[in-house]
């Protein structure tokens with residue numbers, strides 16, 4: 379995907395219906411096809427090296443209408459090969475990979491600077507780690523890591539992108555959580571806490 383150029387607009391075909399008294403021929407009245415310039419939605423997804431983040435990045439980047447510009451972020455760029463393989467064939471201006479560790483606020487802020495459109499329309503806070511098993515089997519470090527990534531990592535990411543959305547009075551934030559946070563289980567204390 380090297381040498382990607384960013385194009386802010388895309389061309390889409392739209393059908394419109396005009397009122398019968400507009401002086402046009404019947405065919406034109408019924409269906410006038412014209413071209414409009416429409417901006418792509420800029421989507422930033424965290425945790426795209428695998429799983430749901432990777433799948434969502436590929437899905438949006440391969441949208442047949444090219445409606446999205448996807449910034450797929452991951453903490454370790456050495457894991458990008460599989461994602462690159464999955465998006466091979468996608469339109470070059472729908473996709474870009476950036477490094478971002480949600481537990482490192484400097485890396486989050488540096489990512490904002492790299493967004494060519496200077497805005498994110500949809501932020502997907504997907505990065506997360508899981509921890510299963512009885513509470514007494516986990517160390518303080520492993521449990522704290524869950525909170526650092528899943529809770530404070532998500533909060534830090536939102537804190538970085540929310541001001542821009544508020545300023546534009548537009549934006550959407552999607553957060554991956556766990557059903558364990560709602561129903562809980564004896565084996566999943568950390569999900570219950572989140």
Ligand SMILES: NC(=O)c1ccc[n+]([C@@H]2O[C@H](COP(=O)([O-])OP(=O)(O)OC[C@H]3O[C@@H](n4cnc5c(N)ncnc54)[C@H](OP(=O)(O)O)[C@@H]3O)[C@@H](O)[C@H]2O)c1
Pocket residue numbers: 424425426427428429430431452453454457478479480481504505506507508527531554555556557
């Ligand atoms: N799949 C499920 O059934 C399920 C159930 C409940 C909740 N969830 C939640 O849904 C989200 C996605 O799950 P998944 O199944 O797709 O998991 P996954 O395949 O393990 O993907 C998690 C992603 O988060 C990344 N990540 C971890 N720590 C990070 C950090 N500090 N900064 C940036 N990225 C980080 C991982 O990167 P690395 O490869 O570098 O580790 C990976 O790309 C997670 O938040 C998870 O907790 C999933």
